[in-house]
Every structure is written in structure tokens, then in C-alpha cells.
Amino acid sequence: MNSGTLRKISHFLAPISQPFIAIFLALVVGAIAIVVTGESPFNIYKIMVKGAFGSEYYLLTTLTRATPIIITGLGAAICWSSNYMGIGGEGQMIMGGFLCAVVGFHFPGPQWLKLTSAVILSLAGSGLYSLFSAWLLDKFKMSLAISTLMLNYAGAYIAMHFVQNVFLDTTGDAKLVQTQMIDESIRLPRIVEGQKLHWGFGIAVLLVILVWFMMNRTAFGYESRMSGFNIHFCNYGGINSKKIMYGMLTLSGIICGLAGVIEVLGVNYRYTHNTYVSASYAWIGLNAALISGYNPIGIFFTSIILAGISTGGAAIARATSVPLEISTIIQGCITLFISARIAIQFRRRSKKLASSAKDGGSSGEILIPETKGEILR
Amino acid sequence: MRNQSNDVILRMENIVKCYGNLIANDNVSLHLNRGEILAVIGENGAGKTTLMKVLYGLEHPDNGDIYLNEKKIQIHNAAQAIANGIGMVQQHFMLFDPFTVTENIVYGKEPKKGLFFDLKSANQTISELSRKFDLPLNPTAKIQGMPVGLRQRVEILKVLYQNADIIVFDEPTAVLTPQEVHELLNTMKRLAEAGKSIIIVTHKLNEVMEVADRAMVMRLGKHVADRNIADTSIEELSFLMVGRHLIETEIPKIAPGKDILRINNLCLTREGSVPVLDHISIHVDAGEIVGIAGVSGNGQSDLVQCIFGLQKADSGQILVNGKDVFNRTVKEVRNSGMAMIPEDRFIWGSAAQASVAETAIMGHYEKPSFSRKGFLNVRTIREFAGKLIKEFSVKADSIAQKTSSLSGGNAQKLIVAREIRQNTPILMACEPTRGIDIGAIQFVHDRLVEKRSEGAAVLLVSSELSEILKLSDRIYVIYEGKINGEFKRGNVSEEELGLLMVGSKKL
Numbered sequence A: 001m002n003s004g005t006l007r008k009i010s011h012f013l014a015p016i017s018q019p020f021i022a023i024f025l026a027l028v029v030g031a032i033a034i035v036v037t038g039e040s041p042f043n044i045y046k047i048m049v050k051g052a053f054g055s056e057y058y059l060l061t062t063l064t065r066a067t068p069i070i071i072t073g074l075g076a077a078i079c080w081s082s083n084y085m086g087i088g089g090e091g092q093m094i095m096g097g098f099l100c101a102v103v104g105f106h107f108p109g110p111q112w113l114k115l116t117s118a119v120i121l122s123l124a125g126s127g128l129y130s131l132f133s134a135w136l137l138d139k140f141k142m143s144l145a146i147s148t149l150m151l152n153y154a155g156a157y158i159a160m161h162f163v164q165n166v167f168l169d170t171t172g173d174a175k176l177v178q179t180q181m182i183d184e185s186i187r188l189p190r191i192v193e194g195q196k197l198h199w200g201f202g203i204a205v206l207l208v209i210l211v212w213f214m215m216n217r218t219a220f221g222y223e224s225r226m227s228g229f230n231i232h233f234c235n236y237g238g239i240n241s242k243k244i245m246y247g248m249l250t251l252s253g254i255i256c257g258l259a260g261v262i263e264v265l266g267v268n269y270r271y272t273h274n275t276y277v278s279a280s281y282a283w284i285g286l287n288a289a290l291i292s293g294y295n296p297i298g299i300f301f302t303s304i305i306l307a308g309i310s311t312g313g314a315a316i317a318r319a320t321s322v323p324l325e326i327s328t329i330i331q332g333c334i335t336l337f338i339s340a341r342i343a344i345q346f347r348r349r350s351k352k353l354a355s356s357a358k359d360g361g362s363s364g365e366i367l368i369p370e371t372k373g374e375i376l377r
Numbered sequence B: 001m002r003n004q005s006n007d008v009i010l011r012m013e014n015i016v017k018c019y020g021n022l023i024a025n026d027n028v029s030l031h032l033n034r035g036e037i038l039a040v041i042g043e044n045g046a047g048k049t050t051l052m053k054v055l056y057g058l059e060h061p062d063n064g065d066i067y068l069n070e071k072k073i074q075i076h077n078a079a080q081a082i083a084n085g086i087g088m089v090q091q092h093f094m095l096f097d098p099f100t101v102t103e104n105i106v107y108g109k110e111p112k113k114g115l116f117f118d119l120k121s122a123n124q125t126i127s128e129l130s131r132k133f134d135l136p137l138n139p140t141a142k143i144q145g146m147p148v149g150l151r152q153r154v155e156i157l158k159v160l161y162q163n164a165d166i167i168v169f170d171e172p173t174a175v176l177t178p179q180e181v182h183e184l185l186n187t188m189k190r191l192a193e194a195g196k197s198i199i200i201v202t203h204k205l206n207e208v209m210e211v212a213d214r215a216m217v218m219r220l221g222k223h224v225a226d227r228n229i230a231d232t233s234i235e236e237l238s239f240l241m242v243g244r245h246l247i248e249t250e251i252p253k254i255a256p257g258k259d260i261l262r263i264n265n266l267c268l269t270r271e272g273s274v275p276v277l278d279h280i281s282i283h284v285d286a287g288e289i290v291g292i293a294g295v296s297g298n299g300q301s302d303l304v305q306c307i308f309g310l311q312k313a314d315s316g317q318i319l320v321n322g323k324d325v326f327n328r329t330v331k332e333v334r335n336s337g338m339a340m341i342p343e344d345r346f347i348w349g350s351a352a353q354a355s356v357a358e359t360a361i362m363g364h365y366e367k368p369s370f371s372r373k374g375f376l377n378v379r380t381i382r383e384f385a386g387k388l389i390k391e392f393s394v395k396a397d398s399i400a401q402k403t404s405s406l407s408g409g410n411a412q413k414l415i416v417a418r419e420i421r422q423n424t425p426i427l428m429a430c431e432p433t434r435g436i437d438i439g440a441i442q443f444v445h446d447r448l449v450e451k452r453s454e455g456a457a458v459l460l461v462s463s464e465l466s467e468i469l470k471l472s473d474r475i476y477v478i479y480e481g482k483i484n485g486e487f488k489r490g491n492v493s494e495e496e497l498g499l500l501m502v503g504s505k506k507l
Helices: A003-036 A041-053 A056-081 A089-106 A111-140 A144-165 A200-217 A219-229 A231-237 A241-268 A275-279 A281-291 A296-319 A325-359 B048-055 B078-083 B101-106 B119-132 B148-161 B178-193 B205-211 B234-242 B300-308 B330-335 B345-349 B356-360 B378-391 B408-420 B438-453 B465-471 B494-501
Strands: B008-019 B022-033 B037-041 B063-068 B071-073 B086-089 B166-170 B197-202 B214-219 B222-228 B259-268 B277-285 B288-293 B315-320 B338-341 B426-430 B457-462 B474-479 B482-488
Touching: A003 A041, A003 A296, A003 A325, A041 A056, A041 A296, A056 A089, A056 A200, A056 A219, A056 A241, A056 A275, A056 A281, A056 A296, A089 A111, A089 A144, A089 A241, A089 A275, A089 A281, A111 A144, A111 A241, A200 A219, A200 A241, A200 A296, A219 A231, A219 A241, A219 B356, A231 A241, A231 B330, A231 B345, A241 A275, A241 A281, A275 A281, A281 A296, A281 A325, A296 A325, B008 B048, B022 B037, B022 B048, B022 B063, B022 B197, B037 B048, B037 B178, B037 B205, B048 B063, B048 B166, B048 B197, B078 B086, B086 B148, B101 B119, B101 B148, B119 B148, B148 B166, B148 B178, B178 B197, B178 B205, B178 B494, B197 B205, B205 B234, B214 B234, B222 B234, B234 B438, B259 B300, B259 B457, B277 B288, B277 B300, B277 B457, B277 B482, B288 B438, B288 B465, B288 B494, B300 B330, B300 B338, B300 B426, B300 B457, B330 B338, B338 B408, B345 B408, B356 B378, B356 B408, B378 B408, B408 B426, B408 B438, B426 B438, B438 B457, B438 B465, B457 B465, B465 B494, B474 B494, B482 B494
Parallel strands: B022 B222, B037 B197, B037 B214, B086 B166, B166 B197, B288 B457, B288 B474, B338 B426, B426 B457
Antiparallel strands: B008 B022, B008 B063, B063 B071, B214 B222, B259 B277, B259 B315, B474 B482
8 A cells, every 4th residue: 555545544534543542542541440330341231322322212312412512512612613612512412402491482473483593593692692702802801711611501590480480381281391392293204204303313414414514614713713713823814714714603502502402493392401411411512522633523423422321331331230330431431531632732832942942943733632634634 | 262272171972852753863973172162054854953852851762872971871851961061041031020130041040048049148259259250240230121132131141050161152242233242242252261152052053154164064863963163154055055056036127116115103001001103104115025124023013014904003094005004904904915925934924723724725725716606616716726736836745734844934925925926016124034944935035025126115123133134135134113213225334223222312
């Protein structure tokens, strides 16, 4: 094989190789934990894989679970890749879901109008919610990490307040804090009859393609990538970096809000307090984005694997004496190994920066995690 | 001639140092005689600095030995180098600003009285030392506010205080004014006469001719030649360094046209400091290269950034073809017909992680051939980037590789290519050849002259006086944010400029 083809192959594999290494290492750690509980790791992992992908039912359940992870992952990727590290996916998803459930049920008029206004208003709402953090950053230099994190809690409790006191479903006998169910006619249809998987997964696939296209084939995507690489270069080139900040954060809020909308229209048909928080979709999505270096296609596959670890973990807990927490351990380790990679890169680069500054070489590398893009590379 | 004997004080034998695939030092041998000034010369990336780092214990060679007075020694770190009598005057001074000269010099080797630091005897030692080597300095003065030349003197005294017999100067003149350079070269000669052996690492050949006894030429990691200065010439040395003959840039005479860029009374102040820019008024005509000479930090960077919209100025006028672009955005300034080669290629000029193509289309990508309604046309972008690197002979494997993988010279060529191809009537070039090798310098100079001959107005900002003198049709001198003199080509000497650059009144 000549070196050209080799390089092409390694270029193609590079974005996926790192997540797989991290996942493999995490599985090794998980294996140790399993040995401690007195079971055979091979056996357990076999059950886990079977429980995640082993039959049509399990596979489709995993894909259903992966859907909001993929979407929030894409939302996180676009703002992180332009170097705005927002972690408000959860709050934005809650905003989207809550507004969609409320508007979808209470908006006057025929069902199609309820649906359209629900989608439009909830996406606008989640976009604005994220835009608010951008505004705080711009006007008051408030740390994006802190404002978005705090707005996650604010979002959850605002939604809870309104559900509890205004829109509470009192028809059922359950004592859950939840809204009433939207009409059957405006729910997302199932892809396979009798299974959980709904067309929201199709929307997620479409979104993967759209986000890839936006990042790699549009002027806005180019500008935001350059802003992620080096903001000085951006300013010098005549790019309005504020426009990038507002644009990317708003768009990221809209996408994360869409994850909530799809959960309502495709899975729960209502908003229930705490569901998105306890499943930590947005956080796993952020993980998927970090693991795959913000590459949309990488996010797609990583999200499915991460969802599989959750559903597979549930299968182990059902079938063996190994507790459900084993999947949490594995997911935690994946995050750990990926952050280790970022930390090592960061150290290596600041070392290089320090030594090149000593040499008198002109180097202004900006210290951000390695990102992978497709275009022009 | 100095009383240099032929006894060898230092030998480095067959030094090999690799960084990954790159062989920075390929079996390099060096010898230094007592009382000799040896110039180690070569282009950027020839391996000079690596060799010196090995000598000073900052890098560990993969192979090779070092002999001091014919005795094999091991140098694992800078402390061992100092203990062996090897001192280095770094290119970037490592001084503590709020402390005095003495405190900086004795740091790490303080004279003590009992348990306490004996400042009095330290001051005395330093003033004796400065008298002995004729390096006048006030031991109790603070470093803060000292000019670069004096700071360097502190560094030299520090090395002498550490009892170095071998002193390495790494690119010592890069930051100095012509007068300071002159003084430094004299200092070196005096030190050699006093029996110190000196290595000077540089690529400035006229300084080599003036001060050195012998030149060791390095090229691409190899030691390619040794010449006694008495038996060689600048031409020969530059041929040995580059491996080919350089043809001097030809500057055709053309009559300048109307003024395209005119700046009136541009002012900028920062809180709590003297004005950064103080009523700057300059103009650049069509078909003219106008140089701004000055010691770095006298407002050049701020001037350029204010003109280009990267910084807001307080007041003034910036007229491009009669249209005022004062305090407009960068995009508006660029669209009005200005392009810029920024002073730092990796902070402003490119993104290290971006691909060559991505770096190449900055400022271009919104043109109709590259994007329509916000959608990029990847095919024409790739063609354009490919054409740029071919036309400007940027050495790159592909347009998809990262910009950081290009050498400094090639990254600079890419940026120059990009900005020249904006095809604007005004081009600002800031430090366009800083830290790149002679071949690339020549290339960049040729392109700038070409741009001027096409009728563009070129504003050249450089702390390299020879560059200003060579290229400029007209020269402004800037000192503390004020214009301190204006000259036509050939009406001013390097020495006169040097004086004006440090604040002398107009001649």
C-alpha cells in the first residue's frame, strides 16, 4: 500500500479512533469493577452488548435513547467548536420540551396549528434562553460556563413551577409533576410499528448532515471554525466575532431545544418534571461531542454507543447480580479518558508554546482542544 | 589582532540531535580557541540554536561529546554549564524588573554575611566588575525603564559574575539600535582581549565581518564550512549559508502618483500613560513604499492597528482615496481597499490548527467566486489555495495540512501571498520578514517591490533598519508615538536614523 492511500485511510479513521480507544480503556476499567463483584467480565459484556444491540427490540430502544443525545451533542459541538464553551444544553432542552408540551396542548385552534406553533415557539424559546447567556457574556463578561450552568437549574424550576401550579395534569392517578398529553394526531409516528423508535431519529440523522454541512460548507461555519481556532486571526480577517458568538449560541440553544421537542412529540407526549435531568441526555450529548472532537458524524456513532452502554447496563442489572451502576462507571471512565486526552494536549501545547517563546519564535497557538473538521483538509 | 593563542578551550564532537524525523544537528563538530570570537552563522532552522542549547545543557544530544580543555565533560543542565565556565547571554533577557542591577546579577549566587544577604559587598563587587570590563552601569539602578542595550549589559555582567570563560551570545543584536549594536561589538572585542572566548550566533553578516575572527557556517543541520574572517567576504559567507547566490532586489525608479493613504493627526492615549500616538500625520502615495523606522514599542503596532480598525483611536482622520475610514470595522477598512501583512504570523496572520487552504482564504472567502449566498464553493477555494502556494513557492505537501506544520518562512509566504492577492491599492506590511531565512526574506522583498511597481501604496513597518533602508522610497521615524523625522531615499544614513529612533531632535 502506498503512503498516500495509507494517509487517506488514517485521515478518515483519525476522528473515530480516539473515541474508540477511550471507550476500550473504559471497558477495561469496567471489567475490573465487574471482577470485584465476582462475575466474569466477558460474560457480563456479552449480556450488555446483547441488551444494547442484540435484538430488534433492544437495538431500537438504544436508538430511541440515542436520539436526544445526538441532538444535544450537535448543539454542544457547534458552540464548543467556535470556542464558546456553553454547558446549558440541559436547560435549553427543558425549555424546548416544556414549551412544546404546553403550547401543543393549550394553543387554540386545530391540531396542525397547535403543532406548528408548539414547534416554532419552543425553538424560539430555547434559542432566546441561550441568547440570554450570550448577552450576559457580551455585556457583563459573565463566564459562559457559569451562566449556562446556572440557567440549567433556573430552567428546570421555572418549568416545574408552571407545571405544578398552572398546567398540572390532574386527570391521571399518578402523583407526577407533569402536563397533559398532546393529541395523538400530532405525535411523531413510529418508524417500526409496535416498537419505540420514532421519526425523531430520522430528524436527528438529517440534523447530523445539516450541521456537518453548515460547519464545513458555509461561510458562517468557516468563520465560526476560525473563531474557535484563533479569535485574533478572525478579527484581523474582518470577521465580526460577536456575530459568531450570538449566532452560534442561539443556534445551539435552538438545537438543544429541538431535543426536548422531539422527546415530547415522539416519546413522552408530555413534559414531566425531572425526566431530562435524571437521564442526563444533554450531559451525555456534551460528552459525545467532546469525545468525537465536535465532528457531527463522530457524534452520531458515539451517541449510539453511549446510549447502548446505558440500555446494556439496564440489561445486566436485570439479568445478573452486577448493579446498574456499572454502566455509570464505564461512562464516567470514558469521560475521564477523554478529558485526559484534552489535558495532555493542553499541556503539550503550552509546553511547546513556552519553549517556542523562549526560542524567540513567533507562535501564538491558542490553547483549545484539538478539533476535527472535514473541509479543506 | 588579539593575542589569541591556538590552544583549544572547547570542542564539541559529532553532535547529533533529532526531533522526531527532523535532524537538527547532523554530526556537527565545533572547536573554539582561547580568546577567539567565533561566529556561528546560518539561516533560520540551520541548527545553530540547537547546537548552543546542547552546549548550555538545555538539550541533550542523541550522540556526541563535549571536551573542555581537552577533558570530556557532561552537561545536563544550565547549572552544570555555568559551573564549567560556560555562560549564555539569552536572546530574551531574563531579568526581574522591580529589582536593581546588582540584585539581578547576584541572584542565585549571593554574597552572604552570616545568614544574611550582603548587599553592600554585592554592590561593590558589581561596580568593580563593571569597571574591570568597562561596562558602565549603576549597580543600584532598577531594571524597570532601562533601555534594551543596558538590560543586555546587565545580562553580560551576570555571565561575567558567574566567572564564565566561554560566553555565548544568541542573536544579540536583534533588538538593538545601530549605536547599541556598535557598542556591543566593541564590548565583545574587549572581552576577547581580556581572555574570554566568545561564540556569537547570528545571521547578520556585516556584524560577523566586523567582530569575528572565524565563522562556522551551518546549513540544514550540517556544519558546511569554516572560514577565517580575514580570508572571506560577505558574498562568500552568504553563498555558503544559503547554498546559492542571491540576486539583489532591483528597485525600479517610478514617479509616485497621488496620495492614496493619508493619515491626519491620529491620536491615541491610554489611561495613565504618555500618549501612545501623538498627532501622527503621514501619507503614502501610489507606487511608493513608505517605511516607518523605530525601536519596537514606540507606537508602530498601535498605529497599524488603529489604521486597520483593530483598535479604536481617540481622534484623527484616516483617508483612503479621500474617504474617511477612521474607527471603522476591519471589514469596512478591508473593503475600502486595504490589506495587511500582520506583525505576528501565528497570533494575527493565521490559525495554527486551520488547514493551509483555510488560512489562505481569510479575507477572500466572501468574494463571489468562493461563496454564494453564504455557501462555500469548495472547488474554487481549493484551486485558489493551490495556485497561491504554487505562485509564491510555499513549501507545503498539500493544502489540507495544518498551517502550524509549515515552517515560519513558508507560513509567512502564505500570508504575504494571501494579502497581496487581495489586490488592494494599499498594502501594510508589518515586520514582513521577522524570523525568516534569507531566501524567504529576498522573496518577500521582491513581492513588495513588485506590488509597489504595480502602482500600489505600500506602508512598511519594520524594526529591521536595513530592510527599511533597502526598500523604502520615503522613511518616517517614529519615537514615543510621534513622527521624529521624514526622509527621501538616499538622504539619510543608518546612524542618523538610529539617533532619531532613540529620540534625538531632528537633524
